[in-house]
Amino acid sequence: MNFDWTPEHQAFRERLRAFLKAELPDNWESIAHHGPGSAEITAFSRQFCGRLAAAGMLFPHWPVSMGGKGLDAWYQTILAEEMWAAGEPRGAQYMNVNWIGPTLMKYGSEQQKKTLLPPIVAGNAIWCQGFSEPNSGSDLASLRTRAVLDAGEYVINGQKIWTSYAGLADNCFLLTRTSDDRKRGITILIVPMDTPGITVRQIPSIIGEGDIHEVFFDDVIVPESARFGDEGQAWEIISYSLRNERLGIPRYHLARAALDRAVALLKARGDWKGEAVKIEAAKAAALTETARNACYAIVDKRVKEQPIGPEASTARYNVVMAERAVSEFVVEYLPQALIDAEPYLKMHHQRGIVAGIASGAAEIQLNIIATEVLELPREAR
């Protein structure tokens, strides 16, 4: 085993850092302060991602046939670590790079690829993911937003919720019900967010701006060509997509960066003394590094094109523990005013609760580990 970066990987990281240094404006912290889903970062990202693309670093891990450089998944990981540590100037467009683009490439029609990929490749496309509904969270397959095919058009009625970035998105990757079969009755439609009949409401939250929304669909009409894949193919397609998404945000890295920042502040204030604070900081670091290693083990598999199984759930649960430990440390040892004044600490404090819920709740990960890793007899239902 070898836990060192290759010179090529390290050089890529240095290039990214240099790029960020050159491209982020002096007032970047005041923009980043609003969070990745905010209007401020979204507007910024539409310029920034174009420049990142021009520098060949928006999607280095995509195959050459997609306009990428065909580099291994470590590059995607390094890219994500550096971007998130800098306050995620890609805004919502990190999703395009991680899974929307690859999913379009794999399952899209020629027409869809022709129209939907170029804006992504140009770094100017905001997507949202319309999966969850008020009554369908962890039990996603129970979703009820209906799409009825009538004379070459789908008519959509229903409601989505918790939809990140919906307020500013150009397109929605929407899960709809086209028949009663629990999983095979679900169909993906790609719906432009300016289609008449769509209403978006931001949900006031404690996790920062622009993140979660309600999206209502009232007789929204899209052509049959908006269907992505076949009717009933959604479950297969999103299983592929979510595998790519699960490692999307390098939260272990963000958590460690926040922890290092917190320790630096404590030192500057003369508060890095006594045993208690050091012990707690080290415990939090043990969790961020455990999570990092568990995530890296998965990237390593992806690089070798080995199938990724339930170990992704193990990694996710490690990440949840790490995020929480760092948030708790920050709240316990730093004065409130300082957390508020430090954009990255504040963001961490606000978002420490997210990892346990978004893209599959922590308990669902434990269910998967129990059944698929430990192979316990199935839960009584």
Added chain:
Amino acid sequence: MELALSDDQVQILDAIDTLAKPYASVPIHDISFALTSAELTRELAEGGFLDVAAMEELGPETAALVVERLARLPFAVEAAASALVRPLLDSELPRPLCLIEEGALGRAVRYLAPGATVVMVGSGGVRSFVATADHVAEAHDESIFAYPMAVLKAQPAEADLRQYNVPASEVLTQWRIGLAAEASGLMAAALAATVTYTSERKQFGLPIATFQALRHRLAEAQVVTNGAYWMTMKAAATRDSGDAALAALHAQEAARRVTYDFHQFLGAMGMTLEHPLHLWTYRLKALTSELGGRGANALAAAEAIWG
């Protein structure tokens, strides 16, 4: 980055599994609290499995893998100190090796017996001596921790200690890696035994492993056990003092988190000597107190990372 095992490593682990097959379960009617086998220990030593760290293409990381694998056996084998610390000092030192912190006189030491090499680490550097009956208080065969242990009651005069040119910090780093590796293997074995038991034992007409209260805690145990493995491997590969302290800290945190749960899930069966669970969990308990426990390992990690 390369996180898969090499072909050599896979072969070595396979060879250990083959060699250890006769020792994979507890002999019927054996209800010893600390199970050991001189035969197994001899076979491992003769097979060179405890000397892999010194081989260039294998190194400490393979030694850590060997320690992790051996810790899964119900039989206790002194592997960690021999495989990870001995190569730093003198590969001919008589086994078993007993690592102690300076000033630990009066404490129970794992594997201590006349003939064992005691390695003392501390501000006085790294020193060793071969224990005789004079140094060992009432050598128990058994202990409350499922390891053979005995209290060190005396040590030779300064002049009779062998002094090494190796910094104490290096020995501590390897000690921590060994501790983490051993704890990882112990947790993996204890988890596997608990999974088997709870999958078979029925109450209310169902295997008790179908109840979510148990499933989730077992799944959490899998998460921390897996984490301990990766932290160990990273520390063994980098040989960095901060990584090693984090690995030892995480292993001790994890051990503390899982041991009572595992016994809990076996009900009263978890209190018997008939079921082997204690062979792993009580060894884990011994390891949680080593090197000053979580607090001291956390402080060592904080010092190495942030100064």
